[in-house]
Amino acid sequence: MSDTDGRGLAALAALLADPTRAAMCLALLDGRAWTSGELARHTGVAASTASEHLTRLVEGGLLAEERQGRHRYVRLAGPGSARLVEGMAAHAAPDTRPVGSLGQDHRRRALARARTCYDHLAGALGVSVARAMAERGLLTQDTGWAITPAGLSWFADLGIDLPRAGKRPLARSCLDWTERRPHLAGAAGAALASHTLAEGWCERIRGGRALLVTERGAHALDSLLGLEAATFR
Known part of the structure; x- marks a missing residue:
């Protein structure tokens, strides 16, 4: 069924509206699978917080996950997800914040x-x-x-x-x-x-x-x- 009322598009946009989730998706543009712990350290959030964000991204279809033992690996769901993330980053306003280091x-x-x-x-x-x-x-x-x-x-x-x-x-x-x-x-x-x-x-x-x-x-x-x-x- 087509998204005639825009709810699907709004839900997708909401997935990337959070800076932590956006940073996770940008990191995953390297094409590799990352563990939840690696992404938690990369974005500077607690492991439990990272897990919650990743669950939303997986449920929203942007990421795919697999588990090996106690480790949870996630990656972009495919080229379509990568194209979406890169394209949205290209249309975003340039980052004019001062460089921290x-x-x-x-x-x-x-x-x-x-x-x-x-x-x-x-x-x-x-x-x-x-x-x-x-x-x-x-x-x-x-x-x-x-x-x-x-x-x-x-x-x-x-x-x-x-x-x-x-x-x-x-x-x-x-x-x-x-x-x-x-x-x-x-x-x-x-x-x-x-x-x-x-x-x-x-x-x-x-x-x-x-x-x-x-x-x-x-x-x-x-x-x-x-x-x-x-x-x-």
Whole structure:
């Protein structure tokens, strides 16, 4: 049944109206499963409070959970949840609060330079990759995003096997919440991010969402897409 009176939309918006729940969802954009305790420490709330928030997010369909022994693991329910969270963050007003510490400033800058958005590349790195692919005719952005025949050959030359069928679109734009411009999502975006990490072009900073582009990655991105390292390093 369609949500003609808006109650469903209001209920969904209410899930992310709480800063703690919103912070939990943003953390889970790294694509991993987190324990309830990890998210409690990340958001600075008591374990019981974190559990209550997570129960609401699971019941609302934004998160999925699984239990292993006494541990409760949660993750985003799927690409749709990730797209919703990233999209809402991109439309939110910029955070103009003063930076509390040098470490906090470093973390903000690292996330803005290069990060994962669920399972694809985001930040200045992700936006630059998408733009360079479009400029080289590997990606078309005319009527919806699509990988061109030249793009398919480019992926194949890198040894990346792209799925030719499936529920998930091969290419899709995702509005970047720091750059306010789109980066590449979909199956192709996920495959490229996975390849980037597997080849050592990027490394996760302290296991989180933020990425560090390595020297090897800088050379590869320059050779393949003409990207200057200063853009994301």
